Amino acid sequence: MTEITTAHYVFLSAALFSIGVIGVLTRRNVVIILMSIELILNAVNINLVAFSKHFLSVNGQAFAVFVIVDAAAEAAVGLGIIIALFRNKETVNADEIDLMKW
Amino acid sequence: MNTVLEGLFFYILSAMILGSAVLTITRRNAVHSAIWLVSTLISIAGLYLHLHAEFLAAVQVLLYVGGIMVLFLFVIMLVNLDEAAKERAFNKQWSVALIAALVLMAELGYFVIRGASAFQFGQSSGGSLAPNTQLIAMALYRDYMLPFEIASLLLLVAILGAVILAKKQI
Amino acid sequence: MYFLEHIWMIPLFPLMGAILMLLIGRKLSNSAVSLICPGVVGIAFLYSLGAVLQLASLEERQYELILYTWLPGNPFHLLGGGSATLSADWGFLLDPLSSVMILVVTGVGFLIHVYSVGYMAHEGGYYRFFGYINLFLFFMLTLVLGNNYLLLFVGWEGVGLCSYLLIGFYFDRKSATTAGNKAFIVNRIGDAGFIMGMFTMLAVFGSLRFTEVTERAASGAFAVGDAAITAMTLLLFVGACGKSAQFPLYVWLPDAMEGPTPVSALIHAATMVTAGVYMIARSNALFVLAPSTMAVVAAVGAFTAIFAATIGIAQNDIKRVLAYSTVSQLGYMVMACGVGAFGAGVFHLSTHAYFKALLFLGAGSVIHSLSGEQDMRKMGGLWNRIPITFKTFFVAALAIIGTPGLSGFFSKDEILWYSFITPFGTGWILWLVGFVTAGLTALYIWRLMFLTFFGKSRVSHEAEHHLHESPPLMTIPLIVLAVLSLAGGWIGWPAALGGSNHFEHWLEPVFEPAAAALAAAEAAHPVAHSVSQEYLLMFLSVAIAGLGVFLAYTLFLKKQEVADRLAASYAGVHRLLQNKYYVDEIYGKIFVDGLAKSGGTALGRFDSQVIDGGVNGTAWMTRFASTLSIWWDTWIVDGAVRASAFGVKITSYPVRLLQTGLVQGYALMIVVGVVIFLSYYLLR
Numbered sequence: 001m002t003e004i005t006t007a008h009y010v011f012l013s014a015a016l017f018s019i020g021v022i023g024v025l026t027r028r029n030v031v032i033i034l035m036s037i038e039l040i041l042n043a044v045n046i047n048l049v050a051f052s053k054h055f056l057s058v059n060g061q062a063f064a065v066f067v068i069v070d071a072a073a074e075a076a077v078g079l080g081i082i083i084a085l086f087r088n089k090e091t092v093n094a095d096e097i098d099l100m101k102w
Numbered sequence: 103m104n105t106v107l108e109g110l111f112f113y114i115l116s117a118m119i120l121g122s123a124v125l126t127i128t129r130r131n132a133v134h135s136a137i138w139l140v141s142t143l144i145s146i147a148g149l150y151l152h153l154h155a156e157f158l159a160a161v162q163v164l165l166y167v168g169g170i171m172v173l174f175l176f177v178i179m180l181v182n183l184d185e186a187a188k189e190r191a192f193n194k195q196w197s198v199a200l201i202a203a204l205v206l207m208a209e210l211g212y213f214v215i216r217g218a219s220a221f222q223f224g225q226s227s228g229g230s231l232a233p234n235t236q237l238i239a240m241a242l243y244r245d246y247m248l249p250f251e252i253a254s255l256l257l258l259v260a261i262l263g264a265v266i267l268a269k270k271q272i
Numbered sequence: 273m274y275f276l277e278h279i280w281m282i283p284l285f286p287l288m289g290a291i292l293m294l295l296i297g298r299k300l301s302n303s304a305v306s307l308i309c310p311g312v313v314g315i316a317f318l319y320s321l322g323a324v325l326q327l328a329s330l331e332e333r334q335y336e337l338i339l340y341t342w343l344p345g346n347p348f349h350l351l352g353g354g355s356a357t358l359s360a361d362w363g364f365l366l367d368p369l370s371s372v373m374i375l376v377v378t379g380v381g382f383l384i385h386v387y388s389v390g391y392m393a394h395e396g397g398y399y400r401f402f403g404y405i406n407l408f409l410f411f412m413l414t415l416v417l418g419n420n421y422l423l424l425f426v427g428w429e430g431v432g433l434c435s436y437l438l439i440g441f442y443f444d445r446k447s448a449t450t451a452g453n454k455a456f457i458v459n460r461i462g463d464a465g466f467i468m469g470m471f472t473m474l475a476v477f478g479s480l481r482f483t484e485v486t487e488r489a490a491s492g493a494f495a496v497g498d499a500a501i502t503a504m505t506l507l508l509f510v511g512a513c514g515k516s517a518q519f520p521l522y523v524w525l526p527d528a529m530e531g532p533t534p535v536s537a538l539i540h541a542a543t544m545v546t547a548g549v550y551m552i553a554r555s556n557a558l559f560v561l562a563p564s565t566m567a568v569v570a571a572v573g574a575f576t577a578i579f580a581a582t583i584g585i586a587q588n589d590i591k592r593v594l595a596y597s598t599v600s601q602l603g604y605m606v607m608a609c610g611v612g613a614f615g616a617g618v619f620h621l622s623t624h625a626y627f628k629a630l631l632f633l634g635a636g637s638v639i640h641s642l643s644g645e646q647d648m649r650k651m652g653g654l655w656n657r658i659p660i661t662f663k664t665f666f667v668a669a670l671a672i673i674g675t676p677g678l679s680g681f682f683s684k685d686e687i688l689w690y691s692f693i694t695p696f697g698t699g700w701i702l703w704l705v706g707f708v709t710a711g712l713t714a715l716y717i718w719r720l721m722f723l724t725f726f727g728k729s730r731v732s733h734e735a736e737h738h739l740h741e742s743p744p745l746m747t748i749p750l751i752v753l754a755v756l757s758l759a760g761g762w763i764g765w766p767a768a769l770g771g772s773n774h775f776e777h778w779l780e781p782v783f784e785p786a787a788a789a790l791a792a793a794e795a796a797h798p799v800a801h802s803v804s805q806e807y808l809l810m811f812l813s814v815a816i817a818g819l820g821v822f823l824a825y826t827l828f829l830k831k832q833e834v835a836d837r838l839a840a841s842y843a844g845v846h847r848l849l850q851n852k853y854y855v856d857e858i859y860g861k862i863f864v865d866g867l868a869k870s871g872g873t874a875l876g877r878f879d880s881q882v883i884d885g886g887v888n889g890t891a892w893m894t895r896f897a898s899t900l901s902i903w904w905d906t907w908i909v910d911g912a913v914r915a916s917a918f919g920v921k922i923t924s925y926p927v928r929l930l931q932t933g934l935v936q937g938y939a940l941m942i943v944v945g946v947v948i949f950l951s952y953y954l955l956r
Contacts, residue, residue, distance in 0.1 A: 003105060004112045007218040009153075011211060012116050016123055018207035023127030025199030025940050026192050031132050031178055033936075035139045038170070039123055042146050045162075053153045056229040058237040061158050062246055065238065068165055069253045073260030075170045079177040080267030086181045087270075095193050098933030195940055202943050209950045 009050030016043035028093045030085070034078050041071045111152055118145040130191045132178045136171060143167050157235045275322035276335050279364045282319050282374065283413035285312040286406040293403025302398050309402035310385035313409060317378035324371040333781050336419055336483065338363035348474070356478025365419035365482055369782040372618060373416035373550055376625050380542045381409050383749040387633050388534040390745030391640060395532070401441060405538065408434035412543050416550060421470050421480040424551065428466065428515065431544045432459045438539065439531040451527035458524040462514015462548075469507030473558075476500045482554060489557040490785035502562040508555060509569055516548030516602045519576040523856055525599055529591040533636030536591060541598050541628035546621045549602070552609045553618055556782070560612065560789035570610025570691070574705040577603030579853075581712035585719065586849035589646050590635050593720050597672070598628055600709060604687050607702060612790045613690030614783045615776045619764045620683035626760045627671040627680055630753035631717075634665035637742040637750065638724060642735045648720065653729035658741045662725050664750040669721050671757040673714040673817040676810075679761030684710065685810050686766060692809060693801040695793040703809070710813050714820025722828040766806075 016039060023036025045064045052060025086092055122142035129135040143166045150159035231237065242250050289312040297305065327333055341361040349355050366374075385405065392401055408431055415427025433456075440452030473480060477488050494501055512518070517525040528540050539545070552559060552569070559566055577600045584596035601624050608617030639646055641658050655662045671680040688710075691702040731739070741747070764775035780787070827835040839846045848854070 004109050005218065007214055008112065008116075011214050012119070014207060014210035014214060015120055018203050018210070019120065019123040019127060021206060021943060022200060022203040025203060025936055025943065026196040027127060028190060028193045029132055029135075031174065031181070032127065032129075032135050035135055035174065036127055038139065038166075039126065039142065042143065042166075045158075046146060046149065049150055049153050049155050049158060052155065053231065056231060058229070058231060058234070058241050059245075061155050061231075061234075061238055062241040064155075064158055065161060065242065066246075066249060066253055068161060069257065072165055072170055073256050075173060076260050076264040077267065079173055080264035082177060083180060083268045092181050093189065094936050095934050097935070100931070101933030102928040102931040193936060195937060199936075199940050199943070202940060202947055206943060206947050206950070209947065209954060212954065213950075 006050050006054045010047060013043045013047040013050070016040075016046065028095055030082055030092045030094050030097075031079075033094060034075065034082070037078075038071060038075065041067060108152075112149075115145055115149045115152065118142075119149065128191075133175070136174050136178060139174075140167055140171050143171065154231045155234065157238050273326055275319055276326045276330075276366065277337065278319070279323050279335070279337055279366055279417065280339055282316050282323065282378070283410050283417060285316040285319070286409035286413070288312060289406035290403050290410060293399050293406065297399030297403055300399060302393070305399045305402050306389040309406050310382060310389060312406065313378060313382045313385050316409070316413070317375075317382050320371075320374040320378045323366055324375060327366050327368075327371055334365070334367040334483075336363060336365045338419070342422075348478075350475060350478050354478070356474075358474065360420055360422040360480055362423065363419035363481075364417045366417065367782055368779045369550070369553060369618065370416050372622060372779070373546075374413060376546075376622050377409065377412050377416060377543050380625050380629050380753075381405075381412075381538060383752055384534050384538045384542075384629065384633065387537075387636075387746050387749040388532075390743045391534055391636055392532065397441065401438075401532070404434055404437045404441070405535070408438065408539060408544075412547070415547055419482055421473065421482070421485075424554075425463075425466060425470065428511075428547060428551075429463065431539070431547060432456060432463070432515070435459075435528070435539050435544055438535040439528045441531050441535065445530065448530040451524070451530040455524035455528050458521050459514045462511045462521055465507045465510025465514070467511075469504050469511060472500060472504040472507060476504060485555075486557045486785060489561060490788070494561055496561055496789070497563060498561060501558055502565055505555065505559050505562045505565040506568065508551065508558075509565060509572075512548030512552050512606070513572065514548075515551075516545050516606060517576075517599050518548075518572050518603065518606055519579055520855075522576060522580065522599050523859060526592055526595040526852070529589070529595050533591070533632060533639060536595070537629045537632035537636070540595065541632050542625035545598060545602055546605070546625070549605045549609060549617055549621055552606070553614045553782070556609075556614045557785035559609070560786045563793075566610050566612065568610075570607050570694075570702055573603045573606030573608070573610050574691075574702050575603070576600070577607065577709045578705050578712070579603075581709045581716065583849055583852050584716040585712060586846060587716075588648055588850075590638065590648050590651075590720060590724065591632075591646060593648075593716055594628070594631050594635060597631075597713065597716065600713065601628065601672075604684065604706065604709070607691060607706065608687040611691050611694035611699065611702065612786055612793075613687060613694075614786055615779045616683065616686040616690050618779060619775050620687055623671070623679035623683040623757070623760050623764075626753055626756040627668040630664060630668040630750060630757055631672070633746070633750055633753065634661050634668060637661040637746055638665075640742055640746070641739055642731060643738045645732065645735050648723040650730050650732055650735075651724045652727045652731065653725070654731075654739075655725040657739050660741060660747045660750065664747075664754040665721070665725070667754040668757050669717050672717055673820065674710060674813055675817070676814060677758075677761075679757050679759070681814075682761035682764045682766065685813060686764070688813060689806055689809055692805075695790065695797045707813060707816060711816040711820045714817040715824050718821045718824035719828050722824055727829055727832075 020036045020039035020043060023039060024033050027033055027036065045067050048060045048064045048067070052058065052064075082092060085097065089097065091097070119142055122138050122145060125138040126135050126142060129138060143162065147159045147162040147167075150156075150162060289309045292308060293300075293305070300308075327335055339362045341359055346358045347355055348358060385402075388401065388405070392398055395401070411427045411430025411434060413427075415424055415431060418424045418427060436452045436456040439455050440449045442448045470480065473485065477485050479485060479488075489501070514521045525540055525545070529536055531539075559569070580596045580599035580603065584593050584600065587593045587596065601620070605617045605620050605624070608614070608620060638651070638654065638658065638661060641654075641661070642651065645651065667678075671678040674681045674684045688703055688706045691706055692699050694702070729736075764773055766773055827838070851857075
C-alpha cells in the first residue's frame with residue numbers, strides 16, 4: 001500500500017467532518033444533532049494532531065486540548081438548553097422548535 | 103513491515119471511525135447513537151496513539167468518553183426519548199442536506215488530492231513529540247498560559263450556565 | 273424812539289395772551305381771562321399808537337426793523353438772467369399804510385375784546401375763545417407789520433387758521449365745523465395763487481422784501497404791461513380774492529357766520545378780509561405795471577359788489593345780510609385798487625371797519641337780547657326795548673349808505689369818483705355798477721333796520737320774556753364805534769369840499785409809484801373831469817341812497833303786502849336771490865361731488881383693483897408656488913422615500929419566508945454558502 005501521508009489523515013478528517021455535517025443537517029433529534037457536532041469537533045482534532053505529527057511540534061496537540069475543553073463546555077451548556085427546552089415544549093425535535101418564525 | 107503495519111492500523115482505525123460515525127447519525131434510538139459515538143471517540147483515541155499523541159489520547163478517553171458521553175446519556179435518560187423513537191428520524195430537508203454535504207466532501211477531497219504533494223512526513227526540522235506530556239505541559243503553561251486561563255474561565259462560565267439552565271426554578 | 277424800536281412787541285402781546293390761554297387757560301377763572309386777554313390787546317393798541325406817533329415825527333416816514341434773517345441765502349437764477357439769493361427775515365416795516373392797519377386792527381380789536389367779555393360770558397370755552405382771538409391778532413399784526421411777502425404770508429396763513437378755529441368754535445354743531453372747513457379750503461385755493469405769485473416775484477425780482485421789490489419795480493426797468501409782472505399780479509390777486517371774499521371765492525364768508533358774532537365782527541368785517549386789500553395796496557408798484565390785471569381787479573371788484581348786494585336783499589338771517597354786505601363793500605375796496613385809487617381803497621377799509629364792526633356787534637346785541645333769535649322775520653318793534661343798541665345801529669346804518677358827513681360818505685364817494693375818472697378805460701361803467709350797488713346797499717340795510725327795529729313785534733313769546741338791553745360791557749364798545757362811524761371819515765375830507773384830506777396825504781409816500789404811473793397814464797389818456805362833476809356824482813349817490821331808504825320804508829314797513837306781492841310775482845327771481853344764485857350748490861356739484869367724490873371713487877377703485885390686485889396677485893403667486901412645491905414634495909421627494917420603503921416592503925414578502933425558525937434550515941444554508949465559496953476557489 002501507499003505510504004500514509006498527512007493527506008490521508010486530512011482526508012479522514014474531511015470525511016468525518018462531512019458525516020458530522022450530514023448529521024447536523026439531517027436529524028430531527030436535537031441530542032443527536034449535538035452528537036454530530038461532537039463528531040465535527042473531533043474531525044478538527046484529528047486534523048490538528050495530524051499536522052502536529054507532520055511538523056513535529058507539540059503546539060497542535062496543545063490546541064487540540066483546548067478544543068476538547070471547549071467541546072466539553074459546549075456540550076454541557078447545550079444539554080442544559082435541551083433540558084430547559086424539553087421542560088417547556090415537551091419535545092426534542094428540531095423542526096418543532098420554530099418560535100423565531102416570521 | 104513498519105509501513106504496512108502503519109497502513110493497516112490506519113485503515114482499520116479509519117474504518118472504525120467512519121463506520122461508527124455513520125452509524126451514530128443514522129440510528130433512530132438516541133441511546134444507540136450515543137453508544138456508537140462512544141465507539142467513534144475511542145477509535146479516535148486509538149488514532150491519536152498511532153500519531154504519537156499519548157497524552158491527548160488519554161485526555162480524549164477521560165474527558166470525552168468518560169465525561170461528555172456520560173453527560174449525554176444522562177440527558178437522554180432525562181428527556182425520555184421513547185416517544186421520539188417512534189417518530190421520523192430524518193427531517194424534511196434531508197435530501198438537499200445530503201447532497202450539499204456530499205458536494206462539500208467532494209470539494210474538500212479534491213482540495214486534499216490536489217495538494218497532497220505538500221504533505222510529506224518529516225519535512226520540518228527540529229522539535230519532537232516526545233516526551234509528550236512534558237512537552238504539552240511546557241507548551242500549555244509556558245507558551246499558552248493566557249489561553250489556558252481563559253479556558254478555565256470558560257469552563258467556569260459553562261458550569262454556571264448549565265446549572266442555571268437546568269434548574270427547575272431560577 | 274422807544275415804540276419804534278420795540279415795534280416787534282406789538283404782535284407779541286396778543287401772542288403772550290394766546291400762549292397763556294393755551295398753557296393755563298383751563299385753570300383760570302373767567303374774570304382772570306377777561307382781564308388778561310383784552311388787557312394785552314389794549315397794551316398792543318397803546319404801543320401801536322406810540323409807534324405811529326413816533327413814525328410821524330420821522331423825516332422819512334418809513335421804519336424798518338429786522339430782528340433776524342430767517343432764511344439764509346440760497347442762490348437761484350432770475351427770470352431775466354443773473355442770480356440772486358433767497359433770503360427772508362423776521363422783520364417789521366412801519367410806514368403810513370401799516371400804521372393805519374395796526375391802529376385799526378388793535379383799536380377795533382380791543383373794542384371787540386371788551387364786547388366779547390359781555391357777549392361770551394355765559395358760553396362754554398371762554399378761555400379758548402379769547403386764546404384764539406389773541407392768536408388771531410398776533411397773526412394779523414404779523415401780516416400787516418411784516419417787511420416781506422413771506423412774513424406776510426405767514427400771517428396770512430395764520431389768520432386763515434384762526435378763522436377756521438373760530439368759525440368752528442361751536443364744534444358740536446355740524447354746520448359750524450363744515451363752515452370752518454369750507455373757509456379754510458376756499459382760502460387755500462387763494463393761497464395757492466399767492467404762493468405762485470411769490471415764486472414769480474422771486475424769479476423776476478430776486479427778493480421778497482417790500483422795499484426792494486418796490487424799488488426795483490418803480491425803477492423803470494420793466495415796461496408797462498410786462499408779461500411776467502402781469503402773471504405775478506394776477507396770481508397775487510387770486511390770493512387776495514380768497515382772503516377778501518371776491519367772486520368766485522366768496523362762498524366761505526356767509527357760512528362763516530356760524531361762528532360767534534364777535535368773531536364775525538372782528539375777522540370777517542374789520543380785519544382778516546381786509547388783508548387782501550392791504551396786500552394789493554402794498555403791491556401797488558407792481559399792479560400799476562400791469563394794466564390788464566388792474567382791469568381784471570376792477571371788474572371783479574365791481575361785479576362782486578353788485579352780485580353780493582342783490583343776494584343781500586333776499587336774505588332773512590340778520591347776520592347773513594351783513595355778511596353779504598361785507599362781500600359787497602370789499603368789492604368796493606378791490607374796485608378802488610383796480611382803478612389805481614389805492615388810498616381811497618384803504619380809506620374805505622378803515623371806515624368800513626368802524627361801521628361794519630358796529631353793525632355786527634349791534635346785531636350780536638340784538639341776538640343776545642332775543643336769546644339767540646337770528647331770523648329777521650321773528651323780530652320787530654325793538655327800537656324802544658333795546659335803545660342803545662338801536663341808536664348805535666342807526667348810526668352805522670346811516671354811515672354805510674353814505675349819508676353826507678358820516679364816515680361812509682367820504683370813503684365811498686372817493687371810490688366812485690376815482691372809478692369815474694380812471695384813465696385806464698371805461699370808468700363810467702364801473703361808476704354805474706358802484707352807483708347801483710349803493711342803492712341796493714341802502715335797500716338791504718334799511719330793510720334790515722325796518723324789519724328788526726320797527727313795525728309790529730313778531731318776537732316769539734319766550735324771547736319776549738327775556739328781552740333786555742345788553743350790559744354795559746357790550747354797549748360801551750358800540751357807542752365808541754358809533755362815534756368813530758360818525759367822525760372817522762373827517763380825516764379824509766376831500767379837497768373838493770374844502771378839506772385837506774389828511775388821510776390821503778398821510779398815505780402818499782406809500783403810493784408814490786402808483787401815483788407816478790397814474791400820472792403817466794393820465795397824460796396818455798386824459799379823462800375830462802372837474803369839480804362840478806364831482807359834486808354831481810356826490811349828489812347822485814346821496815339821491816340813490818335816499819331812494820333805497822324810501823323803497824325799504826315802503827316795502828318793508830308801510831305796505832308789506834306790496835313786498836309779498838312782488839316776491840310772489842317775481843317768485844323765480846326771488847327764489848334765485850334767496851338761494852344765493854345756487855352758487856354753493858354748483859360748487860358742491862362740480863368740485864365736491866365731481867372732483868372729490870368721483871376722484872375719491874376712482875382712486876378707491878384704483879386702490880382696490882390695481883394696488884390690492886397687485887398684492888392679491890403676489891399672494892396668488894405665492895400660493896401657486898407653494899402648491900407646486902407641495903406637489904413636488906409629495907410626489908417626487910416623498911415619492912422617492914416612499915418608493916424605497918415600498919421596494920423594501922415588496923422584497924420583504926418573499927425574503928420573510930426564509931425565516932422559518934428552523935435552525936437546521938439555517939445551518940443548511942450556511943453549508944451551501946461554504947460550498948459556493950469553495951467552488952469559487954475551486955474554479956479559479
